[in-house]
Amino acid sequence: MKIKIDHIAKIEGHAGFVADIVDGNVVKARLNLYEGARLLEGILQGRSHNEVSQITSRICGVCPVVHNLTSLKALEAALGIFPSEQTILLRRLMMMGQILNSHALHLFFFSLSDFFGIKNDLALIKKYPGRAADALVLRDFGNKTIEIIGGRSIHPLTPIVGGFTKAPDKEKLKEIEKASVKALASAVSLAKFFSSLKYPLFNRECDFVALSLPDEYAIYDGLVKRQKETEPVGEFMPQIQEFQVKENPAAKRSEFKGKPFMVGALARLNLNAKYLNPKAKSLFRETDLILPIGNPFYNILAQAIEMVDCVEETQLFLEKARDIDFESVQSHPFEPKAGKGFGAIEAPRGTLFYYYEVGEDGLIKNVNIITPTAQNLARLEEDMISYLPQLTNGGKALCKEECEDLIKMLIRAYDPCLTCATH
Amino acid sequence: MSNKKPSIAIVSLTCCEGCQVAILDLGERLLELTEKIKIGDFALIEDRAEPENYDVVFVEGTPITSQNVARVKDLRARTKLLVTIGACACLGGIAELKNYQNKEQRLRYVYKNFEGIANPDIRPVRYYVKVDLEIPGCPINKEEFLWAAKELIAGVIPKIPQRPVCYECQLKRNECLLQKGEPCLGPMILGGCGAPCPSSAYPCDGCRGPLKGAAINNFNNKLKEVYGFSQQEIDLIMQRFGMLDDMYPSPPVIPKNKIIKK
Numbered sequence: 145m146k147i148k149i150d151h152i153a154k155i156e157g158h159a160g161f162v163a164d165i166v167d168g169n170v171v172k173a174r175l176n177l178y179e180g181a182r183l184l185e186g187i188l189q190g191r192s193h194n195e196v197s198q199i200t201s202r203i204c205g206v207c208p209v210v211h212n213l214t215s216l217k218a219l220e221a222a223l224g225i226f227p228s229e230q231t232i233l234l235r236r237l238m239m240m241g242q243i244l245n246s247h248a249l250h251l252f253f254f255s256l257s258d259f260f261g262i263k264n265d266l267a268l269i270k271k272y273p274g275r276a277a278d279a280l281v282l283r284d285f286g287n288k289t290i291e292i293i294g295g296r297s298i299h300p301l302t303p304i305v306g307g308f309t310k311a312p313d314k315e316k317l318k319e320i321e322k323a324s325v326k327a328l329a330s331a332v333s334l335a336k337f338f339s340s341l342k343y344p345l346f347n348r349e350c351d352f353v354a355l356s357l358p359d360e361y362a363i364y365d366g367l368v369k370r371q372k373e374t375e376p377v378g379e380f381m382p383q384i385q386e387f388q389v390k391e392n393p394a395a396k397r398s399e400f401k402g403k404p405f406m407v408g409a410l411a412r413l414n415l416n417a418k419y420l421n422p423k424a425k426s427l428f429r430e431t432d433l434i435l436p437i438g439n440p441f442y443n444i445l446a447q448a449i450e451m452v453d454c455v456e457e458t459q460l461f462l463e464k465a466r467d468i469d470f471e472s473v474q475s476h477p478f479e480p481k482a483g484k485g486f487g488a489i490e491a492p493r494g495t496l497f498y499y500y501e502v503g504e505d506g507l508i509k510n511v512n513i514i515t516p517t518a519q520n521l522a523r524l525e526e527d528m529i530s531y532l533p534q535l536t537n538g539g540k541a542l543c544k545e546e547c548e549d550l551i552k553m554l555i556r557a558y559d560p561c562l563t564c565a566t567h
Numbered sequence: 568m569s570n571k572k573p574s575i576a577i578v579s580l581t582c583c584e585g586c587q588v589a590i591l592d593l594g595e596r597l598l599e600l601t602e603k604i605k606i607g608d609f610a611l612i613e614d615r616a617e618p619e620n621y622d623v624v625f626v627e628g629t630p631i632t633s634q635n636v637a638r639v640k641d642l643r644a645r646t647k648l649l650v651t652i653g654a655c656a657c658l659g660g661i662a663e664l665k666n667y668q669n670k671e672q673r674l675r676y677v678y679k680n681f682e683g684i685a686n687p688d689i690r691p692v693r694y695y696v697k698v699d700l701e702i703p704g705c706p707i708n709k710e711e712f713l714w715a716a717k718e719l720i721a722g723v724i725p726k727i728p729q730r731p732v733c734y735e736c737q738l739k740r741n742e743c744l745l746q747k748g749e750p751c752l753g754p755m756i757l758g759g760c761g762a763p764c765p766s767s768a769y770p771c772d773g774c775r776g777p778l779k780g781a782a783i784n785n786f787n788n789k790l791k792e793v794y795g796f797s798q799q800e801i802d803l804i805m806q807r808f809g810m811l812d813d814m815y816p817s818p819p820v821i822p823k824n825k826i827i828k829k
Binding site: 302310 | 579580581582583584585586587588589591592594595598601606610611612613614615629630631632634635660661662664665668670672673674676677678679680681682683684685686705706763764766767768769772800803804807
């Protein structure tokens with residue numbers, strides 16, 4: 145039996161899926177990415193440290209902020225520059241906006257329709273106007289947070305090596321503080337709604353990877369935690385083995401010590417749930433889920449809980465950010481020097497890794513970028529190998545369309561970003 | 568156009584899809600617009616088969632794979648109007664940087680096994696098919712898109728006013744970055760973006776491409792002579808969104824007596 149889905153809509157980028165099943169065993173399961181290769185790491189060679197973070201934000205229109213900021217972090221590590229506490233605070237605020245706007249898009253517009261067999265979001269909006277409004281409130285809130293600090297929500301402008309070109313308008317920061325009350329209510333209402341949905345059954349063992357800190361739900365900084373082991377970013381990233389598959393060479397896959405692993409909201413929840421803010425934590429406790437959660441479909445619910453956490457976190461950060469002026473976040477002139485640096489941030493879809501080697505002239509010598517989806521692809525394909533038999537011959541076999549819909553649903557649950565994966 | 572609801576598509580080739588996201592961020596105004604039209608393909612929000620013909624197709628992204636090229640040619644054959652949106656489709660975008668480099672070396676740098684990975688020179692969509700309107704920007708200005716989309720749906724091809732970025736920048740009363748000595752391309756770049764970059768103290772780097780008939784050589788020389796930038800610095804900026812080749816089919820000739828030695 146062959147399963148072939150030519151086009152999977154409602155994900156970021158273009159992909160299809162193929163699987164071969166022989167005597168009930170899946171011999172092949174592959175997500176085929178149809179993105180062209182833009183050779184991002186290649187085209188950055190020989191370009192200036194002051195522009196590459198603008199170019200890498202163009203890897204992804206859904207998560208440009210995290211590409212921009214992770215690139216800056218790796219450059220700062222290479223150049224030996226330490227941004228101010230206030231700069232980091234504003235960046236962390238931008239990251240909250242990034243996770244909120246991306247999760248809102250994924251939860252409502254990409255994944256929700258799968259629970260009801262609806263193929264068109266306009267119909268979904270008519271069916272659930274209240275939830276649609278919640279999603280739009282959160283998307284808008286995330287966008288505004290980024291825009292006020294970054295100058296623009298898609299491809300932000302103000303973050304530069306060492307700081308910002310401009311400080312956010314204090315009045316506008318107050319506006320987000322006000323808007324956060326409504327955003328929190330929307331996030332809670334969406335999280336309750338996603339808790340009430342029925343998730344497909346599927347359990348598997350899996351290694352989870354996320355940034356981790358001893359006392360907070362790590363997003364902007366941390367050590368890399370894999371199961372119970374932690375390592376600094378600069379030691380973990382070089383151990384990620386990237387490889388290509390012959391039939392779909394442009395999108396790299398990744399393994400760690402010969403095993404696929406999962407990054408993203410579910411990984412973060414599994415590893416760091418005890419550090420969620422109070423509202424998010426109590427909502428999580430109200431679900432009957434027991435850690436670690438093995439079912440990848442719950443990545444959707446994990447994102448919904450994270451949205452609550454992000455709004456709570458935004459409120460805490462905004463309180464501290466009230467007095468930020470340009471002096472405290474401006475970048476000071478520096479002479480470029482040769483160096484190597486790593487950087488990682490938790491992107492909406494999982495840990496994003498950057499590595500730069502900068503030459504004495506300030507131009508980029510070597511680059512590597514490992515995106516969350518490039519890490520998750522191998523894990524997703526392995527999931528399919530164990531999930532498909534459940535659909536095709538476990539008990540009563542599902543009809544073709546039902547089977548295809550569940551495959552698409554699992555793919556979407558990972559929230560893959562194929563333009564990131566290929567880049 | 569007939570009384571039937573016009574049918575439109577928003578299609579991505581290879582890119583970051585930020586322009587589609589910008590359209591989605593029109594939020595309720597996008598919903599209002601969709602009452603008046605039939606959306607045939609908007610992969611970010613729906614999953615169903617396409618209609619045979621379109622009234623307007625919006626294309627974002629760069630043709631890189633052979634499927635990208637085939638897709639845009641097929642859409643051209645089935646639509647009345649084809650509109651490109653964003654720097655990738657209109658100029659080549661960041662993917663075009665490799666045109667100015669050794670692209671084979673770049674491919675080998677990224678991939679150990681490069682067999683079967685398309686690596687063409689990057690060209691804007693207009694190189695492959697006839698384009699009725701270009702809405703540039705990285706990303707597009709969603710307000711400008713909404714304005715143009717309404718006109719297009721009514722069957723009119725709008726004209727983007729040939730005004731420089733400085734026009735909108737001055738209306739916003741921003742401090743002039745060029746005068747401060749930053750390499751801002753505002754004077755020679757097509758406005759309509761709302762000048763978000765200079766408003767964020769970030770010099771215009773030309774994502775909307777040059778104004779028609781802009782005196783590019785003069786401006787280039789000014790950046791060198793008055794502001795002291797090197798040609799390499801200027802080239803890096805002008806390459807960023809792929810406009811360097813559009814402006815200079817051959818390298819600019821600078822009269823020798825105008826070069827000031829440092």
